[in-house]
Amino acid sequence: MVSPTAQMMATESAAARTPALQRVRFTPEMFHRLGELGLLDDETRYELIEGDIYPMTPEGAEHAALGTVLAYRLMERRSQDWHVRVEKPLRLGESEVIPDLAIVPGRPSDYLERHPETALLIIEIAHSSLPRDRLLKLPLYARAGVPEYWIVNLSERRVEVYRAPAGDSYQEQQVYAAGATLAPLFAPDWVLAVYDLLHCA
Structure with a gap:
């Protein structure tokens, strides 16, 4: 009969011989190659997202319709200093994400090669x-230094606004209901009705 001590030593010996599992963290270059x-x-x-590949969540009908309407609304205001990208990639460090909408510096022609x-x-x-x-994107955007992040929360009919990135989160977090107005930090004179961000009317 094998003693408990001998069994424990045998288990520890087998564990020592087993190579440690290594997690593969994909780079954007590896991601594109796949x-x-x-x-x-x-x-x-x-x-x-930070080395891991995630399939995008299937887009519901309301999500798709509202995304189209918001894109039109944001594109009504034109600037030589920035433009709106709709469901297009952003390279944030070693991550490559596809937000619903992103306002980025410069013109589209500035991004022909990257x-x-x-x-x-x-x-x-x-x-x-x-x-x-x-849980995944908010910390990523904060770490990448994105100054402002809005979540148009269709479940609760409100807009969550995150500002002042610091580490894995944002120092300022506010919630806006349908009756409020909201202006982005980069264009404080551009006042948007929160109702219009939540509805396709």
């Missing part, structure tokens, strides 16, 4: 994606 090789499903869009590496404002429209937008 796509070029056809190893990612062509029917699915993916995001690279994706933008920052944004003045990122807007995510959230319903089923709310946990990811809060």
